[in-house]
Amino acid sequence: xxxxxxxxxxxxxxxxxxxxxxxxxxxxxxxxxxxxxxxxxxxxxxxxxxxxxxxxxxxxxxxxxxxxxxxxxxxxxxxxxxxxxxxxxxxxxxxxxxxxxxxxxxxxxxxxxxxxxxxxxxxxxxxxxxxxxxxxxxxxxxxxxxxxxxxxxxxxxxxxxxxxxxxxxxxxxxxxxxxxxxxxxxxxxxxxxxxxxxxxxxxxxxxxxxxxxxxxxxxxxxxxxxxxxxxxxxxxxxxxxxxxxxxxxxxxxxxxxxxxxxxxxxxxxxxxxxxxxxxxxxxxxx
Amino acid sequence: xxxxxxxxxxxxxxxxxxxxxxxxxxxxxxxxxxxxxxxxxxxxxxxxxxxxxxxxxxxxxxxxxxxxxxxxxxxxxxxxxxxxxxxxxxxxxxxxxxxxxxxxxxxxxxxxxxxxxxxxxxxxxxxxxxxxxxxxxxxxxxxxxxxxxxxxxxxxxxxxxxxxxxxxxxx
Numbered sequence: 001x002x003x004x005x006x007x008x009x010x011x012x013x014x015x016x017x018x019x020x021x022x023x024x025x026x027x028x029x030x031x032x033x034x035x036x037x038x039x040x041x042x043x044x045x046x047x048x049x050x051x052x053x054x055x056x057x058x059x060x061x062x063x064x065x066x067x068x069x070x071x072x073x074x075x076x077x078x079x080x081x082x083x084x085x086x087x088x089x090x091x092x093x094x095x096x097x098x099x100x101x102x103x104x105x106x107x108x109x110x111x112x113x114x115x116x117x118x119x120x121x122x123x124x125x126x127x128x129x130x131x132x133x134x135x136x137x138x139x140x141x142x143x144x145x146x147x148x149x150x151x152x153x154x155x156x157x158x159x160x161x162x163x164x165x166x167x168x169x170x171x172x173x174x175x176x177x178x179x180x181x182x183x184x185x186x187x188x189x190x191x192x193x194x195x196x197x198x199x200x201x202x203x204x205x206x207x208x209x210x211x212x213x214x215x216x217x218x219x220x221x222x223x224x225x226x227x228x229x230x231x232x233x234x235x236x237x238x239x240x241x242x243x244x245x246x247x248x249x250x251x252x253x254x255x256x257x258x259x260x261x262x263x264x265x266x267x268x269x270x271x272x273x274x275x276x277x278x279x280x281x282x283x284x285x286x
Numbered sequence: 287x288x289x290x291x292x293x294x295x296x297x298x299x300x301x302x303x304x305x306x307x308x309x310x311x312x313x314x315x316x317x318x319x320x321x322x323x324x325x326x327x328x329x330x331x332x333x334x335x336x337x338x339x340x341x342x343x344x345x346x347x348x349x350x351x352x353x354x355x356x357x358x359x360x361x362x363x364x365x366x367x368x369x370x371x372x373x374x375x376x377x378x379x380x381x382x383x384x385x386x387x388x389x390x391x392x393x394x395x396x397x398x399x400x401x402x403x404x405x406x407x408x409x410x411x412x413x414x415x416x417x418x419x420x421x422x423x424x425x426x427x428x429x430x431x432x433x434x435x436x437x438x439x440x441x442x443x444x445x446x447x448x449x450x451x452x453x454x455x456x457x
Contacts (some may be wrong), residue, residue, distance in 0.1 A: 052410035062410035066357035105354040123428035190384030
């Protein structure tokens with residue numbers, strides 16, 4: 001018997017809840033390292049409360065943050081995977097059920113185009129009315145279906161940026177300019193320490209997709225030289241947890257570099273993921 | 287750790303400085319982008335008496351209230367920050383959110399014996415310490431309506447108070 005619609009629906013639901021209520025091991029470890037390194041009492045107080053919050057969220061199955069985020073789904077589709085008809089609708093149903101069960105924040109806006117932009121017709125009380133962002137499908141080998149759910153909060157979206165950088169044939173230049181977009185904004189964010197998510201691609205859409213992929217696969221315990229460089233630049237700001245100063249403004253960086261075009265331009269997407277992000281979970285259905 | 291019980295008097299506020307760790311007990315108000323400008327408008331028109339709650343001595347937490355809990359939104363969003371001077375004039379003693387504020391809002395805080403406090407988005411912890419919640423105005427706004435909640439030790443750090451500013455220690 002192959003993959004059933006009910007398997008997909010259940011996996012999407014469970015993924016969403018896990019993403020919204022649980023810190024990963026590498027996040028916990030990163031916070032423990034930050035607490036050990038922090039000498040100032042107030043930044044240390046913030047870091048300890050964030051870790052305490054994660055413990056309560058895991059124990060009582062509560063959302064880590066009340067901004068439970070906009071659900072983004074990445075599907076890894078095995079070349080030989082035999083999917084039932086209606087599988088994408090099953091993903092949507094699973095995400096909707098997850099939003100009801102977690103529970104998610106009811107923040108879908110009612111109305112026509114003008115009313116939605118102006119938020120003049122009120123909000124839906126039903127958390128499951130929050131529609132999915134466009135789904136990304138990636139080709140994989142094998143027969144499995146891999147479902148990843150990421151929850152993207154609103155604060156980082158105010159500060160994120162996707163734009164071209166004239167690379168001048170220098171990786172350092174690209175990283176430094178992209179990091180400067182964050183250092184300009186980090187004072188106003190509030191929800192520090194951050195994890196920087198960065199995608200480098202050929203178009204605005206591709207760079208954004210790579211940034212999301214970086215959020216999905218990055219690991220705070222395994223940082224390469226480019227990721228460490230960006231993190232160091234952010235930490236030199238001394239903004240610290242909650243903007244209170246201190247040595248830890250960024251816990252790390254998740255960088256994904258895609259194909260590039262023959263040009264003097266690279267398109268870079270950068271997002272300062274807040275102190276509970278990236279909120280993500282992945283389930284493989286065999 | 288300084289304990290603050292609502293309603294909060296001017297005397298308690300005068301004793302606060304940037305960097306103080308506090309815990310808030312009692313009934314506090316919750317509102318953000320959708321309702322704070324309307325609340326400020328009511329104050330400027332002298333209509334705050336129409337509200338079923340007192341602004342004098344109050345704490346306003348810049349947050350939505352939903353089944354997912356509560357948690358600070360960014361206080362320097364235009365509609366929130368611009369509401370702070372009028373609400374401080376009306377007697378709101380603590381504006382609770384996150385992010386640095388601009389000069390105009392800070393001047394108003396000092397003038398009207400009001401302070402700005404910040405707290406991390408620790409919603410599971412907040413849910414654990416929230417005992418009651420109810421809508422008090424602007425119900426149509428859903429999670430962005432004006433809520434009153436009863437809290438038992440809401441943790442925060444004073445960010446701007448009485449001429450001190452944790453985001454700019456030189457001032």
